[in-house]
Amino acid sequence: MKDVELHQLLQGNHRALLLVIDALPFPIYYKDLACKYLGCNKAYEEYVGLSRKQIIGKDVFELFEKGAAAIFAASDTELLANPGIQIYEAPVIKPDGQMLYVKFHKATFCNEYGEVAGLIGAIIDITEQKTLEKKFKRLATYDDLTGIYNRREGRKQLKQLCKDAVRHKRPISAILLDLDNFKVINDTYGHDTGDMVLKKAAQSLDRYSRAHDFVCRYGGEEFMIILPETNKQDAVKIGERYLDELRKLEIQITNDEKLKITASIGVGELDAEFTDRELMLKQADEALYRAKANGKNQVCF
Ligand SMILES: Nc1nc2c(ncn2[C@@H]2O[C@H](COP(=O)(O)OP(=O)(O)OP(=O)(O)O)[C@@H](O)[C@H]2O)c(=O)[nH]1
Known part of the structure; x- marks a missing residue:
């Protein structure tokens, strides 16, 4: 009109x-x-x-x-x-x-x-x-099961934090953490218990994380932790502390049964020369493989 x-x-x-x-x-x-x-x-x-x-x-x-x-x-x-x-x-x-x-x-x-x-x-x-927008944003950002950040958000943060590190010429490291023998937990206690264990582990990592660390669920029973302002040597020490936190957990499975868990960690650091974040993750992934091959429940770099 x-x-x-x-x-x-x-x-x-x-x-x-x-x-x-x-x-x-x-x-x-x-x-x-x-x-x-x-x-x-x-x-x-x-x-x-x-x-x-x-x-x-x-x-x-x-x-x-x-x-x-x-x-x-x-x-x-x-x-x-x-x-x-x-x-x-x-x-x-x-x-x-x-x-x-x-x-x-x-x-x-x-x-x-x-x-x-x-x-x-x-x-x-x-x-x-x-x-609905808020709900979709939540789903796109957080992992449904554990409530911590999901892989998608992890990749986004990795890109941004690595860019910041390169721009300010500061170190940055990444940890890939994988729960040990998780298949056995699923096979012994069932998938629901497995889910519960994943939740407890995720919450423990998230709770323990330092103010600038970024923790996300990266895959099934794998987590990625980005450590800005942290070189590889310090990342290894921090990785040990994350493992200690998981070792302390006592997860109540039944009225009279508590479960203890362990995890393995691989550490990578962004190369000051190549500044390739995929290389840092590859390094962490290869180190994680070594940690598993060496008997699990340890940090490798
Ligand atoms: N309950 C539950 N299990 C999951 C989930 N995602 C992945 N898994 C299970 O995690 C198990 C991973 O098994 P593997 O890759 O063999 O690893 P693992 O048993 O932890 O062995 P290592 O990594 O060598 O210590 C598989 O049985 C998957 O089905 C999930 O969301 N919930």
């Missing part, structure tokens, strides 16, 4: 306008140049919990709490100063206390002389979409 037609509706056939916008399911309101409400549809009445009569002539400070009203007023003022369309998303608390995430779609409208005469806004509830 053109602005001029809208204006005619507003002036000459306000009732027709209301009939049309009342049929729409999302809240719509329109305001004059002083940002006072000229009108709204039924959905907006329900949204603010007030009747049209109570809304018309008021400004946002009379309808919403101070913080939210200040944000709405500022965006209205900005739109009127820069006429056109304004779209933004924001979390809102409805007057009844309900938390929503909404998209505001606002536009200025003109009088018959082409002068800006006010603004009209529509509120689209995107709470469900935002909730």
Whole structure:
């Protein structure tokens, strides 16, 4: 609808306008140049919990709490100063206390002389979409079983942290940690117990990690720990401490049975010359293989 037609509706056939916008399911309101409400549809009445009569002539400070009203007023003022369309998303608390995430779609409208005469806004509830977005982001970032970061996030962090290390000419190391004899645990106690053991091990590694270490589940029973600002010698010592933490665990399997676990670690360091993060991981992987071949429950580099 053109602005001029809208204006005619507003002036000459306000009732027709209301009939049309009342049929729409999302809240719509329109305001004059002083940002006072000229009108709204039924959905907006329900949204603010007030009747049209109570809304018309008021400004946002009379309808919403101070913080939210200040944000709405500022965006209205900005739109009127820069006429056109304004779209933004924001979390809102409805007057009844309900938390929503909404998209505001606002536009200025003109009088018959082409002068800006006010603004009209529509509120689209995107709470469900935002909730799904958050859920997908969680799934893309965290491992479903253990709750720690997943391989995808691990690869992302590895790239970034290695870039930072190269840029600042600082050391960086990576640990690949693999639980020992995990197949036996699965075969003896069942897959669910295996899952529980994985969870406990992951939580222990995550809890123990230093502030700048990055821990993720890299594969089935394999974990990657990135150690920024750490050379290989220190990474080996830190690796020993991670293994100690796992050795301390006593995982309750049944009422009278506790399980102890061990793991093997391979350490790699980013080569100052080649700065190839894949090489660092390959180094860690080969060292892990040696740790397994040498009898497990140890760190190799
Ligand atoms: N319960 C459970 N088991 C898993 C999961 N992912 C991988 N596994 C199991 O982990 C076991 C790994 O077996 P292997 O690769 O032989 O390794 P291992 O038995 O730990 O032997 P070493 O690595 O040599 O100490 C396999 O039985 C996989 O099925 C998982 O998410 N849950």
